[in-house]
Amino acid sequence: MRSDGILGVGRGGGSDQNRATASAVVESRRRWLKRRETWLVLLGVALHAVYMLSIFDIYFKTPIVHGMDPVPPRFSHPPAKRLILLISDGLRADKFYEPDADGNYRAPFLRNVINNQGRWGVSHARPPTESRPGHVAIIAGFYEDPSAVTKGWKANPVEFDSVFNQGRHTFAYGSPDIIPIFCSALPHSTWNSYPQDFATDASFLDEWSFDQFESLLNRSHHDPKLKELLHQDKLVFFLHLLGCDSNGHAHRPFSSIYLNNVKVVDKIAERVYHLLEDYYRDNRTSYIFTADHGMSDKGSHGDGHPTNTDTPLVAWGAGIKYPRPATGHSHSDSVASFVDKHAHDMPTPYDWGLNRVERVDVNQADIAPLMTSGDSGANVKRLEQETDAKIEQLKKEASRISNDVVAMLLKHVTTVKN
């Protein structure tokens, strides 16, 4: 006897016919149970799938609000005609500012700038501290939306505006993972990137970007059209320097190769500066040097540890203030521009030797309005507008949802009643 025991039949005697009917009933009952089980399992799987998808639907939404009015620039006569953006991928703040074992600083040129010519600080990145979200924060002024993870942080799930888009022309050289994000769909851009796995020593990648830039200026001596373009205003030159990132992954940030790459990057900043000052001789170039994210001691990045989020920022050139002596105990910290919860008041380590120069920290996404309007407060203004737009959108959605919910509940209630 098998499972017919539940029904309590087939135990004691009875006629053959009775037994046959009983076992037929049992058989059909068993089949019915089995079907029900299958349905139950399928229902369970379907429900779990719906729950899991709902997480994506609810949280993985783009934060970009479309149709905003551009914030007008603060100056009618901007002090700069062109902007140089140097991003050293994976360069963490402490390795950049601190001296080496012999007491020599690794970035002598940029230190000289900090002490005599421009402003410095720590730019606070936000996790995920990956290259793409970092560059999007610097160049487009918002923190990458989580929906980009569905494209592997490669393509743009939603089109967005950027500093490059608002300029007259952008020249960009660097990694094939970064440059095309901003430039491939931009008609007013000239860009180039090296093939993947291009060099064995990664600092060579930095040299490549510089050579491209130098040969652009060289070409302009024989190309009147290019020369004319280079003398227009609203130009952006972007050099993406991947060396520190690759060397940090391969050899960790304590290795001599990584530390040497910091020197290479400083040298490139110096060469770019002298090249441009020689080329234009008009004092109307602004320079921004920063990094997209840091590098943890293990040679990785992505999380919110200070080694990953603290990156250097050095700004100098047209329109940028000269250094000021530090006042009081700490660097200036303008409360309005820090809307997230970073520990901005990390004191300047003594061995950086910069305690006497005023330090200006920024959130990474504030670099974009700094580049466009010279005012990192503009981001606060934009955020206010965006928040208004978002609240309006939420209100609209809420009213739509509640109608749907009410309709569904009503329908349910009526079916139960019938």
Ligand SMILES: *[C@@H]1O[C@H](CO)[C@@H](O)[C@H](O)[C@H]1NC(C)=O
């Ligand atoms: C650009 O021109 C200078 C001076 O003529 C030369 O030394 C340099 O090698 C050239 N650079 C490139 C990348 O062609």
Ligand SMILES: *[C@@H]1O[C@H](CO)[C@@H](O)[C@H](O)[C@H]1NC(C)=O
């Ligand atoms: C550029 O600045 C330097 C140093 O301040 C000054 O000597 C020079 O005359 C300026 N050049 C122009 C074209 O304004």
